[in-house]
Amino acid sequence: MALNYIWIGFFLVAFVVGLLRVIGYYYRDFFAETFQVIFNETDLFIFRDMFQSTFDMAETSVSIAITLIGVMTLWLGIMNIAEKGGAVGILSRLVNPFFGKLFPGIPKNHPAFGSMMMNISANMLSLDNAATPLGIKAMEELQEINPDKETASNAQIMFLVLNTSGLTVIPVTVMAYRTAEGAANPADIFIPILLATFFSTLAGLIAVAIKQKINLFDKTILAYLGGGTFLVAGIIYLLSQMDQKRLEVVTTFASTFIIMGVITSFIILGIRSKINIYETFIDGAKEGFKVAVMIIPYLVAMLVGIGVFRASGAMDLVISLLAELFGLLGINTDFVPALPTAFMKPLSGSGARGLMIETMQNYGADSFVGRLASTFQGSTETTFYTLAVYYGAVNIKKTRYTVGAGLIADLAGVVAAIFICYLFFYH
Structure with a gap:
């Protein structure tokens, strides 16, 4: 139901903003004198741009699905x-x-546990292409034990929120873009991203646990969370002792070595179990095409709504209003130019990536704003895209409180990223 309201909101808000821009153009002298707001000829053609965005995003949706066919075929075969x-x-x-x-609703030693762990591990290594099919596999296994096939179960909601909070240990992709934009030290956002995603994951976990009445003070949960915190702190300490070049080499090697090591381990275990590795891979891979095609309608719906919202200028309007609000409250607004990346990331990964690159080009990769935009890109997740794909793959129509909990995790990541980047980079 939440996605229904959000999707409707994208179009209604976009239409109202577009209409106001057209009216503003025809009465531009009045608005310029009274409100110091300038409208130009591009506002007159805003509905053309919004309409064109529907075709562009529909095409993008299918392109994404086509790309997923090969990736999902590969990883569903490996998972088999x-x-x-x-x-x-x-x-x-x-x-x-x-x-x-x-x-608590999943039977002991259920295969979904392993699939969820694989998905979360892939996200930690910034291996988005691997994480998606692994996540869909986990959702399918959770759907098998879901008593109401159209409504998200507690387990599916918890998994989706942990997925979208996206704890990132090695942000290889973001570092690669920073290198391309000439950053002196592309890996300097490593610790901020790790810390921001840690707080984001913790916030998402707490939000869902409260809703589902899960006791977070259970000694087992505290032991695992404490161990995870200690491990994260250890990784931060070790990698913070390395110089730039060594850090880039180590993080790139670690992410690729770990994933190839996992694949090789699966094959060795398969040999040990005396299964036909090739035939087993083919049997699992056959599901890749079917799942990729199944999610196309969900992708088209969500990405078209996001595209219209962005093309209308509604996103820019929100950023401007926030800048005014922070200014009135006396809050330092130096972080505001990086906010478009943070706001776009839950809606569109490619859109956020473009905004991050644009920010680095305009302000400099090593500027406070450039580093903050990079941290936003690495520490928040494409929440609505993930919900559309994962729930779409198993035909879930009622998402309950997934969106709210996911946005709480995103907001925690954004706030943490701002504070951490002020601490690390603001001079």
Whole structure:
């Protein structure tokens, strides 16, 4: 139901903003004198741009789905090897004490535990192409034990929020873009992203746990969270001791080595279990095409709504109003130019990436704003895209409080990123 209202809101708000821009153009002298707001000829053609965005985003949706066909075919095949070879079972047993407390509705040692862990691990390594099919696989397994096939279960909501909060250990992609834009130290946003995503994940976990009445003071949960916090602190300490070049080499090597090591381990376990590796891969890969095609309507719906909203100028209007509000409150507004990236990321990953690059080009990759935009890009998730894809893959229509909890996690990540970047980069 929440997605329904949000989707309607995209179009209604976009139409009203577009109409106001056209009216403003025809009465531009009045608005310029009275409100110091300037309208120009581009405002007259705003509905043309909004209409064109519907076609552009529909085409983008299909392009994304086509790209996903190959990726999902690959990873669903690999996951089938992992499941048949026993790797998923091993992962399930490793995380079962912790996940068993967070997901009390899932039977002990259920395969979904292993799939969820694989998805979260891929997100930690910034391997988005691998994370999506792994996440869809987890959603399908959770859907099998969902009593109401059209309504998101507690377990699916918890998983989606943990997914969209996106704890990132190695932000390889963001560092690559910073390198391309000439950053002196492309890896200097590593610790801010790690810290921001940690707080984002923690906020999402707490929000859902409160709603689902999960006891976060359980000794098992505290032990795992404490261990995770200690591990994150250790990673931060070790990598902070490295110079720029060594850090880039280590993080790039670690992300690629770990994922290739995981694939190789799955194959070795499959050999040990005496399964036909090739045939098992093919059997799992066959599902990739079907799932990728199934999510096209959901992608088109969400991305077209986002495209119209952005083309109308509503996003820019929100940013301007926030800048005015912060200024009136006496808050330092130096962070405002980076906010478009933060606001766009929950809506569109490619849109946020473009805004991040644009910010670095306009302000400099090593400027406070450039670094903050990079941190936003690495520490927030494409919440609405993820919900559309994951829930669309299993035909969930009633998402309950998923959107609210996901946005709480996103907001926590944004606020944490601002404070952390002020601490690290503001001079």
